[in-house]
Amino acid sequence: xxxxxxxxxxxxxxxxxxxxxxxxxxxxxxxxxxxxxxxxxxxxxxxxxxxxxxxxxxxxxxxxxxxxxxxxxxxxxxxxxxxxxxxxxxxxxxxxxxxxxxxxxxxxxxxxxxxxxxxxxxxxxxxxxxxxxxxxxxxxxxxxxxxxxxxxxxxxxxxxxxxxxxxxxxxxxxxxxxxxxxxxxxxxxxxxxxxxxxxxxxxxxxxxxxxxxxxxxxxxxxxxxxxxxxxxxxxxxxxxxxxxxxxxxxxxxxxxxxxxxxxxxxxxxxxxxxxxxxxxxxxxxxxx
Amino acid sequence: xxxxxxxxxxxxxxxxxxxxxxxxxxxxxxxxxxxxxxxxxxxxxxxxxxxxxxxxxxxxxxxxxxxxxxxxxxxxxxxxxxxxxxxxxxxxxxxxxxxxxxxxxxxxxxxxxxxxxxxxxxxxxxxxxxxxxxxxxxxxxxxxxxxxxxxxxxxxxxxxxxxxxxxxxxxxxxxxxxxxxxxxxxxxxxxxxxxxxxxxxxxxxxxxxxxxxxxxxxxxxxxxxxxxxxxxxxxxxxxxxxxxxxxxxxxxxxxxxxxxxxxxxxxxxxxxxxxxxxxxxxxxxxxxxxxxxxxxxxxxxxxxxxxxxxxxxxxxxxxxxxxxxxxxxxxxxxxxxxxxxxxxxxxxxxxxxxxxxxxxxxxxxxxxxxxxxxxxxxxxx
Numbered sequence: 289x290x291x292x293x294x295x296x297x298x299x300x301x302x303x304x305x306x307x308x309x310x311x312x313x314x315x316x317x318x319x320x321x322x323x324x325x326x327x328x329x330x331x332x333x334x335x336x337x338x339x340x341x342x343x344x345x346x347x348x349x350x351x352x353x354x355x356x357x358x359x360x361x362x363x364x365x366x367x368x369x370x371x372x373x374x375x376x377x378x379x380x381x382x383x384x385x386x387x388x389x390x391x392x393x394x395x396x397x398x399x400x401x402x403x404x405x406x407x408x409x410x411x412x413x414x415x416x417x418x419x420x421x422x423x424x425x426x427x428x429x430x431x432x433x434x435x436x437x438x439x440x441x442x443x444x445x446x447x448x449x450x451x452x453x454x455x456x457x458x459x460x461x462x463x464x465x466x467x468x469x470x471x472x473x474x475x476x477x478x479x480x481x482x483x484x485x486x487x488x489x490x491x492x493x494x495x496x497x498x499x500x501x502x503x504x505x506x507x508x509x510x511x512x513x514x515x516x517x518x519x520x521x522x523x524x525x526x527x528x529x530x531x532x533x534x535x536x537x538x539x540x541x542x543x544x545x546x547x548x549x550x551x552x553x554x555x556x557x558x559x560x561x562x563x564x565x566x567x568x569x570x571x572x573x574x575x576x
Numbered sequence: 577x578x579x580x581x582x583x584x585x586x587x588x589x590x591x592x593x594x595x596x597x598x599x600x601x602x603x604x605x606x607x608x609x610x611x612x613x614x615x616x617x618x619x620x621x622x623x624x625x626x627x628x629x630x631x632x633x634x635x636x637x638x639x640x641x642x643x644x645x646x647x648x649x650x651x652x653x654x655x656x657x658x659x660x661x662x663x664x665x666x667x668x669x670x671x672x673x674x675x676x677x678x679x680x681x682x683x684x685x686x687x688x689x690x691x692x693x694x695x696x697x698x699x700x701x702x703x704x705x706x707x708x709x710x711x712x713x714x715x716x717x718x719x720x721x722x723x724x725x726x727x728x729x730x731x732x733x734x735x736x737x738x739x740x741x742x743x744x745x746x747x748x749x750x751x752x753x754x755x756x757x758x759x760x761x762x763x764x765x766x767x768x769x770x771x772x773x774x775x776x777x778x779x780x781x782x783x784x785x786x787x788x789x790x791x792x793x794x795x796x797x798x799x800x801x802x803x804x805x806x807x808x809x810x811x812x813x814x815x816x817x818x819x820x821x822x823x824x825x826x827x828x829x830x831x832x833x834x835x836x837x838x839x840x841x842x843x844x845x846x847x848x849x850x851x852x853x854x855x856x857x858x859x860x861x862x863x864x865x866x867x868x869x870x871x872x873x874x875x876x877x878x879x880x881x882x883x884x885x886x887x888x889x890x891x892x893x894x895x896x897x898x899x900x901x902x903x904x905x906x907x908x909x910x911x912x913x914x915x916x917x918x919x920x921x922x923x924x925x926x927x928x929x930x931x932x933x934x935x936x937x938x939x940x941x942x943x944x945x946x947x948x949x950x951x952x953x954x955x956x957x
Binding site: 331333334352357388416417418420434436438439457488517521522523525533534535536537538539540541 | 666668669671672675695698699700701771779802812814815817819826830831832944947949950951955956957
């Protein structure tokens with residue numbers, strides 16, 4: 289075998305464990321889900337094998353699923369926006385700090401050391417009727433009765449922001465860190481104020497990072513079901529909750545499969561649009 | 577000849593490779609073959625080897641703690657068979673896991689309600705226990721055994737273990753006993769407590785209480801639309817649907833809510849902790865029985881031995897006292913001690929005539945339709 293041929297094979301050999309894992313753990317299960325989506329659930333909960341379009345017809349034509357999907361996209365959109373607004377200043381601060389950057393990044397990663405569910409449930413102890421915030425407000429006499437703060441759409445968004453903010457900050461940080469700081473100095477030396485230099489130089493250059501963080505937050509936010517389950521009220525369900533209910537509560541795996549593929553398709557379209565205009569390279573940088 | 581395990585096999589292969597006795601291709605090939613063989617053989621190992629462990633799945637929390645301390649650890653000490661216990665949040669979730677598992681992966685489950693037993697039977701997951709190996713079954717209340725026999729044509733795939741009710745739990749600081757007695761199940765749709773009401777996110781419980789709120793027989797709801805309207809009314813007044821016993825206890829203990837329906841044993845546990853929580857079974861309140869269900873494909877003799885051990889009066893009483901649900905043992909045959917007669921739902925006669933149980937045929941017949949409808953109603957539809 290020639291040296292060129294061996295070198296050409298080398299990356300594939302090195303990639304083969306990862307590719308095998310992706311094929312076995314992602315594509316094969318996905319294929320099962322596609323197949324399942326064409327089966328039917330019988331009255332006993334057993335599956336009827338065959339090729340039926342009933343689940344797809346129901347998923348695509350029932351207004352119930354459409355409304356919950358739109359609500360999910362709305363919650364994910366608001367969460368992403370909040371993460372962007374809160375995350376940008378933090379990322380800017382970390383990127384421009386001298387000396388303690390590593391420490392700040394470590395602090396940013398610290399929440400990942402605690403289980404996502406525990407982090408979500410911690411809000412119950414903070415915002416609950418007998419939680420820390422109500423106790424504080426009562427003790428300083430600002431309120432006479434505890435305020436009901438939990439179990440609504442706002443707390444769902446709060447929980448999601450808590451979960452997703454580090455992803456946003458990291459992506460923006462990577463983008464900002466790669467920008468030459470002398471560019472801002474050059475802009476100010478040409479008469480721009482610091483604010484104008486930021487708006488016309490730094491912000492446009494960091495937009496790919498912001499978009500990558502936005503995409504990650506949106507996709508992860510739209511697919512969550514724990515947060516609305518723990519922090520949401522009776523009507524604050526998201527689309528992933530419907531998938532959970534179809535599969536777990538109703539034992540209707542075929543319909544649950546169709547619903548999960550529907551959500552996947554919507555999110556895949558968003559990723560496709562992102563890739564078309566910004567490319568996946570920025571996202572990979574942020575994840576790295 | 578000494579039997580070689582996979583770790584030894586890998587170490588020897590690696591040593592040969594490092595010594596240059598084996599080329600890289602052969603080494604990787606043999607390693608792959610060993611891995612594939614291990615993966616293929618592992619699911620069937622349980623069938624081939626003697627039973628050294630049995631898997632048990634239950635509700636977690638105080639129930640699991642009681643079983644671990646009073647049943648599993650003593651059983652392991654006596655027989656050498658280890659009991660590995662897992663937990664689930666609800667019967668639906670567990671059934672989904674069993675459906676996705678291989679035969680023999682799950683062995684014994686603490687199921688709630690005869691309707692669950694019937695669902696497992698419908699999915700072909702029942703087995704036939706040899707009752708000769710479970711002599712302590714003789715001490716169980718006959719009524720509890722008979723309903724299971726009716727489902728599986730006279731045989732048993734489970735043993736009844738305990739019973740309880742899903743009644744009304746209320747915080748006495750905010751709701752008096754008199755108000756509860758006056759309003760009964762309707763307190764869950766009372767505007768006066770808007771935002772301080774909760775309920776289990778279980779379609780059966782929601783429909784059962786909706787039947788009570790609309791003066792209907794829970795086992796024969798004739799005006800289904802009225803019942804759904806009651807479910808909607810409850811939803812609009814509720815702060816939260818709870819999904820587990822721990823969440824139920826937390827909502828009541830933290831005073832996030834004033835009233836909900838709740839599981840009798842969990843409410844008793846709260847009362848034992850000193851919380852001033854009242855508990856009331858309204859007329860036709862939701863009675864249920866739990867069983868230890870053996871799933872098809874399990875090592876039967878080991879499971880039967882464990883079930884018999886669990887039904888021994890000293891074990892069953894200790895577990896019952898720990899989990900605060902009366903045992904399935906017949907009080908007319910077994911002395912149940914001092915604490916059990918004080919537990920909610922306890923029936924000293926052993927006839928259980930005062931409790932209303934869900935008719936499995938009726939509820940399973942409506943399961944597909946009502947569980948789906950509740951999924952929508954729950955979300956505002």
